[in-house]
Amino acid sequence: MDSVYGELLTDDQYFLLYLIMGTYFAPDLKQERPQKSALQRHAEGLPPYTVDELAGSDIDTAVIASVYYYVLRKAEPSVVVRLPWLLQFVHGDLPTPMRGSAAPRPQFNYLFRPEFHRLVHCKNRGGTIENIVFVNNPTIYYIELEDIERFKRLTGLEDFLLDRDSAMSHIWVSDKVLYDITVQEEKTDDILQHNHVLGSALHNATPTSDSFRISSSTNPTPVDDLGPGMIFLPSRPSREEWSNLVATIKSGFALTGSAARGQIGPVLGLMDIGESEDSYLFRVSLPGVRRDEKDFSCEVENDGSVLIKGVTSTGEKTVEKYSQVFEMQSQNLCPPGPFSLSFKLPGPVDPQQFHGTFATDAIFEGIAWKVRRKKN
Structure with a gap:
């Protein structure tokens, strides 16, 4: 067994993994609106659907992973399954039995039968699955109250309702989730303590503005990389000199940090x-x-x-x-x-x-x- 699977899932990890996959995803059937999740269909004892009832859609495994990590964006890291395990579960070959369990537990292929929900272009970190849709506001009447409370306690969420766009586009890289990303603005007093300004040229020099733009050069000649787009002022500007500088620029803006390393120009279409x-x-x-x-x-x-x-x-x-x-x-x-x-x-x-x-x-x-x- 690969070292990444050296430890099997805890009971809390499996509980959340199985509940999220079975509650937030449903078979995409032509005549079923709203769609009923896999666990809801099982709880209601609905008869198996046939191939003729399938809508013929598909969903990216990246979307499935995004939804899973979005649900657990507030959870403790100890209950979040790493990406390799998550994909193994979706592919139906997660190592079993689970830790402390005497028998294997059902996986994704129990919720969604492979003959109706075929995994296409299966790779270690990608693929699409046929005839499955995301349900952002699932019905939960059939879930035991203690399981609902356990879900809320482990996830830190108040209910099961998710923002559809945010959940489907939640950023995750490798087996880590990126969220709560903030951008900090530098105050003028902080900038005055530096002898350089990010960028390479000042544009639009017209009076009566409180902002300025620092843009990258359009010179195509290759140059050595001297850092994140810096120009150096002859000396540290005084507060009056800085005020005079920004007062001469109209309809512009300042870029610092990583933003100054990107292309400057029309932002639509980059x-x-x-x-x-x-x-x-x-x-x-x-x-x-x-x-x-x-x-x-x-x-x-x-x-x-x-x-x-x-x-x-x-x-x-x-x-x-x-x-x-x-x-x-x-x-x-x-x-x-x-x-x-x-x-x-x-x-x-x-x-x-x-x-x-x-x-x-x-x-x-x-x-x-x-x-x-x-x-x-």
């Missing part, structure tokens, strides 16, 4: 593209873009072409908020209206094996599976 053995990952910055399904779409073609269409809601000259009218003094964000964004992934993909998530952080993330090459 993207990162990654590649693994069997798929491509892309992340696109879409601030101010409506997340409504009727306004937003992403199409992926066989050759790897991606077309994103949407509507921006920023950049107005006048903004009405809280019964007040604001005349905007700067308009650096995209003007309102429809837009399209197109780019191409490094290689051909299967459009039927694409999953996209538009998270609340204004980042659209998509995973497209590569086309399988036929073996001779």
Whole structure:
């Protein structure tokens, strides 16, 4: 047995793992609305469904993991199952029996029969499962009261209701969860204690503003990496000199820390593209873009072409908020209206094996599976 499985699951770990998977996920049936979770169907003694009743959808195992870690975002680390164990459970081959248990306990394939919920493109850390949907507000009347209280105690949650978008796009890396990430702003007094400013050039030098922008150079000539985009002032500026500096810049902003190392320019459409053995990952910055399904779409073609269409809601000259009218003094964000964004992934993909998530952080993330090459 691999060393990562040196210790088996505790009773609390298995309790949460099985309850979360059985309560927040349901078979996707054509005529069943709302969908009933796997454990609800079992509790109600419903007859087995047939292949003709299946809707033909699929769900990414990354989404399943995101939901699991989102439910446990407030839980003690000791009750959270590491990612390799979680995927082993989903794949139906978690080492058994559990610690302190005399017999094996049911796994994911007990909740969702493999012949109806086939695992596609199975890899150590990925895949999709057919005919399963996420239920963010599950029915729980059938769950024993003591189990409900145990769930609340272990998770730190007040009820079973989840925010759909947040749960499906919860960030997790390897077997750790990233949450409660904060961005700290530097005060002017702190900045005055440094002899450098992040960035490489000042733009838009027009009087009467309390902010400034520091932008990266557009010079394509390769240079040695001297750090996170720094320029040095001749000497430490006085408070008066600093005030004069920021007073000459209009409609700008300051970047410090990791933000100063990225590309500076139009923020809508900035993207990162990654590649693994069997798929491509892309992340696109879409601030101010409506997340409504009727306004937003992403199409992926066989050759790897991606077309994103949407509507921006920023950049107005006048903004009405809280019964007040604001005349905007700067308009650096995209003007309102429809837009399209197109780019191409490094290689051909299967459009039927694409999953996209538009998270609340204004980042659209998509995973497209590569086309399988036929073996001779």
